[in-house]
Amino acid sequence: MSKQEVILCKELENDLTHAIGKCPHDKLFILTDEHTHxxxxxxxxxxxxxxxxxxxxIGAEDVxxxxxxxxxxxxxxxxxxxxxxxxxxxxxRS
Numbered sequence: 759m760s761k762q763e764v765i766l767c768k769e770l771e772n773d774l775t776h777a778i779g780k781c782p783h784d785k786l787f788i789l790t791d792e793h794t795h796x797x798x799x800x801x802x803x804x805x806x807x808x809x810x811x812x813x814x815x816i817g818a819e820d821v822x823x824x825x826x827x828x829x830x831x832x833x834x835x836x837x838x839x840x841x842x843x844x845x846x847x848x849x850x851r852s
Contacts, residue, residue, distance in 0.1 A: 770801070770802075770805075771804075774802075774805060774807060774808070775805065775806070775807040778807045778808075779807070784841070785810075785812065785838070785839055785840060785841075786808065786810065786811040786812070787812050787813070787814060787835060787838070787840060788802070788808065788811045788812070788813045788814070789813075789814050789816070789831065790813060790814075790816070791815065791816050791817060791818045791819075791822065791823075792815060792816075792817060793818045795813070795815050799813070812838045814831055814834045814835065814838075816831065
């Protein structure tokens with residue numbers, strides 16, 4: 759397993775755009791739960807680097823963060839044309 763980079767954001771749009779630019783990709787996905795979809799995603803929608811990103815939404819609360827949900831996320835990724843990458847993207851924390 760490769761090591762992840764943690765990025766502490768001071769300017770979300772610039773830091774996120776830079777992090778995305780460092781990761782080779784042909785498609786971009788945003789995984790949210792119902793709460794982060796409602797509360798956080800509106801802050802990201804104006805960022806040009808994310809304009810073509812597909813969103814996958816899972817149920818809120820820990821009860822929905824299980825193997826069944828993981829399987830549905832993988833199906834959603836495959837269904838939207840995701841391909842396996844050779845390395846993990848950096849973790850973003852704000």
